[in-house]
Amino acid sequence: MSFEESPAASGPQIVDDVPAGGRPILDMRDVAITFTTGSGSLHAVRKADLTIMPGETVAIVGESGSGKSTTALAAIGLLPGNGRVSAGQILLDGEDVAHAPERRMIELRGNTIGMVPQDPMSNLNPVWRIGYQVRETLRANGRPDGPADVARVLAEAGLPDAQRRARQYPHEFSGGMRQRALIAIALSCSPKLLIADEPTSALDVTVQRRILDHLETMTSELGTSVLLITHDLGLAAERADKVVVMYRGRVVESGPSLELLRNPLHPYTQRLVAKAPSLASRRIQVAKEAGLESGELLTPSAEAVEKAAEKAEATTAEAIEAEEVPAAAVPEAPSDDVLVIEDLTKVFRLRTGLGRGTDFTAVDGVSFRVQRGTTTALVGESGSGKSTVAQMVLQLLAPTSGRIVFDGIDTAGLDRRQLFAFRRRVQPIFQDPYGSLDPMYNIYRTIEEPLRTHRIGDRATRELKVRELLDQVALPQSAMQRYPNELSGGQRQRVAVARALALDPEVIICDEAVSALDVLVQAQVLNLLAELQERLGLTYLFITHDLAVVRQIADHVCVMEKGRLVETGTTDRVFDSPEKDYTRALLDAIPGGKLLLPPEVL
Amino acid sequence: MIRYIVRRLLQVIPVFLGTTLLVYFMVFALPGDPIAALFGDRQPPQSVIDALRAQYNLDQPFIVQYGIFLKNLFTLNLGVDFTQQPIAATLARIFPVTAMLAVEALAIQAIFGVAFGLVAGLRRGKLFDSTVLVASLVVIAVPTFVLGFVFQLVFGVYLGWAKPTVGAQAGWGDLLLPAVVLGLVSFAYVLRLTRASVTENMNADYVRTATAKGLSRPRVVLAHILRNSMIPVVTYLGANLGGLMGGAIVTEGIFNVPGVGNKLYQATLRGEGPTIVAIVSILVLVFVLANLLVDLLYAWLDPRIRYEA
Numbered sequence: 020m021s022f023e024e025s026p027a028a029s030g031p032q033i034v035d036d037v038p039a040g041g042r043p044i045l046d047m048r049d050v051a052i053t054f055t056t057g058s059g060s061l062h063a064v065r066k067a068d069l070t071i072m073p074g075e076t077v078a079i080v081g082e083s084g085s086g087k088s089t090t091a092l093a094a095i096g097l098l099p100g101n102g103r104v105s106a107g108q109i110l111l112d113g114e115d116v117a118h119a120p121e122r123r124m125i126e127l128r129g130n131t132i133g134m135v136p137q138d139p140m141s142n143l144n145p146v147w148r149i150g151y152q153v154r155e156t157l158r159a160n161g162r163p164d165g166p167a168d169v170a171r172v173l174a175e176a177g178l179p180d181a182q183r184r185a186r187q188y189p190h191e192f193s194g195g196m197r198q199r200a201l202i203a204i205a206l207s208c209s210p211k212l213l214i215a216d217e218p219t220s221a222l223d224v225t226v227q228r229r230i231l232d233h234l235e236t237m238t239s240e241l242g243t244s245v246l247l248i249t250h251d252l253g254l255a256a257e258r259a260d261k262v263v264v265m266y267r268g269r270v271v272e273s274g275p276s277l278e279l280l281r282n283p284l285h286p287y288t289q290r291l292v293a294k295a296p297s298l299a300s301r302r303i304q305v306a307k308e309a310g311l312e313s314g315e316l317l318t319p320s321a322e323a324v325e326k327a328a329e330k331a332e333a334t335t336a337e338a339i340e341a342e343e344v345p346a347a348a349v350p351e352a353p354s355d356d357v358l359v360i361e362d363l364t365k366v367f368r369l370r371t372g373l374g375r376g377t378d379f380t381a382v383d384g385v386s387f388r389v390q391r392g393t394t395t396a397l398v399g400e401s402g403s404g405k406s407t408v409a410q411m412v413l414q415l416l417a418p419t420s421g422r423i424v425f426d427g428i429d430t431a432g433l434d435r436r437q438l439f440a441f442r443r444r445v446q447p448i449f450q451d452p453y454g455s456l457d458p459m460y461n462i463y464r465t466i467e468e469p470l471r472t473h474r475i476g477d478r479a480t481r482e483l484k485v486r487e488l489l490d491q492v493a494l495p496q497s498a499m500q501r502y503p504n505e506l507s508g509g510q511r512q513r514v515a516v517a518r519a520l521a522l523d524p525e526v527i528i529c530d531e532a533v534s535a536l537d538v539l540v541q542a543q544v545l546n547l548l549a550e551l552q553e554r555l556g557l558t559y560l561f562i563t564h565d566l567a568v569v570r571q572i573a574d575h576v577c578v579m580e581k582g583r584l585v586e587t588g589t590t591d592r593v594f595d596s597p598e599k600d601y602t603r604a605l606l607d608a609i610p611g612g613k614l615l616l617p618p619e620v621l
Numbered sequence: 622m623i624r625y626i627v628r629r630l631l632q633v634i635p636v637f638l639g640t641t642l643l644v645y646f647m648v649f650a651l652p653g654d655p656i657a658a659l660f661g662d663r664q665p666p667q668s669v670i671d672a673l674r675a676q677y678n679l680d681q682p683f684i685v686q687y688g689i690f691l692k693n694l695f696t697l698n699l700g701v702d703f704t705q706q707p708i709a710a711t712l713a714r715i716f717p718v719t720a721m722l723a724v725e726a727l728a729i730q731a732i733f734g735v736a737f738g739l740v741a742g743l744r745r746g747k748l749f750d751s752t753v754l755v756a757s758l759v760v761i762a763v764p765t766f767v768l769g770f771v772f773q774l775v776f777g778v779y780l781g782w783a784k785p786t787v788g789a790q791a792g793w794g795d796l797l798l799p800a801v802v803l804g805l806v807s808f809a810y811v812l813r814l815t816r817a818s819v820t821e822n823m824n825a826d827y828v829r830t831a832t833a834k835g836l837s838r839p840r841v842v843l844a845h846i847l848r849n850s851m852i853p854v855v856t857y858l859g860a861n862l863g864g865l866m867g868g869a870i871v872t873e874g875i876f877n878v879p880g881v882g883n884k885l886y887q888a889t890l891r892g893e894g895p896t897i898v899a900i901v902s903i904l905v906l907v908f909v910l911a912n913l914l915v916d917l918l919y920a921w922l923d924p925r926i927r928y929e930a
Binding site: 148205 | 826827828829830831833834835837840848849922924925
């Protein structure tokens, strides 16, 4: 690859083979990274090539375990203790740092190469004030480190009221503010190269967008090159000049972003492009009914799009008809609305001091209906109250006021026995498949537990049921004896699905059920959920912040902002002609959403 | 914060009443007559016995005795022990000695335990780490009285580095050898606790970020690994302070240290209720204050912890 458009070289010394346009800020040649483990050597990265010119943004895209973070960590000399660069060169501004002594790396870090880490929650030391953590960076790199300098650095990263903020601790910051602080720290000593390792994947889409915009402005002002690590192809395409795709430790494809996105050559890249959830995706089930194979789902041919659109229109019409039935006409009758939420409100009392407190209205007069056999998505940013609604529907939290009517029965009046029966019919799937499965229970016990709790069947029939459930979620029966830590994220989420299905529920509440998964795995789980819905007539209430997922799975969307329902409607209506600015902002914030639209749709 | 401290100090009152009552009852229930024991084989006249009983209120029912004790306590009159020594003077003599011993032992544990634990944690699996782990296991396994006698013999008698016994006028230097013995077991625990905590924290994300910022290794270790690792260690050390003040009976016995442990042991043998309860009362206060101190240190070490009144 050669890049003619690169700006002139900045450094005075010239290395042996400088490309015509100037010297790259980072040049990885044939890099291999090996981890020494108890059971031998693990080749995490093989033959990786990567060039970043001054001022350029390059993204490495790949799923977890593809070696993308490892490659980036090697450049800043932060490989874990058992990892080393076993072959190749890593030229940072012309200097080979693959085997540089630690003393040299300490000199380079901060002012030549910086890093914005992935998780803002765990990357600031909880025991030091934010200002202190900025100041020690400035001091270590020989920059002026007075209070005014600290405040300036924080203000540049877009933290309002920086002087006061500098005196606060990380736990007093929101996720977005912490990430701004981390960006401030990383850029405080104007490095030539910034490694941004999934810098916003832990944040809300709208916050994500603001932070990435700000990062872009800052790095272009400073002339900093950026190495962006992400699993999100859309985000990479939108933010980077060049994209490098890694798969199982190898660079499988690289090139200018749009070109690579429009015309992927490697089969893995093609799959990645195809599965990337975006505004272009169609409702999985709708598409299927239109006679599409799931493989071609997300890269619809013009014809298929038409078909799907027709079908969607039909469902929209039906839905509108259904909505037009006056609610008062069929009160309490076992209607098609399996779940009716009326004027639901939850007020938390926050303690501000002794005997004092302020009321915080987390959910404010929310009403919506969920039709049997359909999927309703509840979307919003964190803090919008969507999870609180889910918890109240699951009867894990008592509402302050309002009604939750399940299958014609007001859930407020349930006694213990009725509540037990209710739980059998409404089951949750939670976000974190790592946290929601008991690590001490094997898979069999995990899935069998609800059956035993509800005293269903005997040992033999329960085992039969577990085997059947594993089949339903496409897990091998041999998985029964394994433990959660032996399974991948996608497999764990399948286990969570199987556990939720064990009691043959009617309604499943999915609280961010696929948010923690890689794109391809996410697509698999969503397909599974859609398939199960079709087969078992399940009703889903999907809580998510990810609108791209909503597009794929939901019939109806309820958009929440600050505890209130701001917009509801069929998925197509909300996506095609959002009424509220907030909804539009959410849609606009989907990274690369527009880029991924096939040309004919644009 | 002030409210929190006040509330914690008010909690001392019920704890104090409960423990003293319990200790008083246990002393009362001890078998044998303490007055008879005073005279050994000789049989004193009944009038003398009665006078002594009246002096120490032993002729009163248990609960009255306790009431008298409380009343005297509030008037700061601790009375005299069976040898007619004022108890207040005894306390003033023994507590400083034990406090010196405890401070020395605590310093040894804290300084060496944390230092060794830090290095072992940073070099996990290396020679230093393995050696220190095995050595600490040996220290934990060997009973204090064995360690005490061995150290007394080796360092006190054969090598002559320290006085084998302390005696009446105890100075900081005299107490060093007993302090080492006293602190050794907890030193091993502090070491292991620090090591485990360091091992966990050195892989934390914020440590990697600190390195990525360009900080030098010593800075990363001190400001980001060690500081965060101190939280469980401080809890242990604080809880241990109370134990050091009261539980040095074996060590004080071996090295003949005229401190609290020694006195408490003798008083218990003699069934000297007033002395025992007076010592225990002070120990209760020490324990409660040490725990409060730990909680305050905790909040200082980890700003996420905030106490509500």
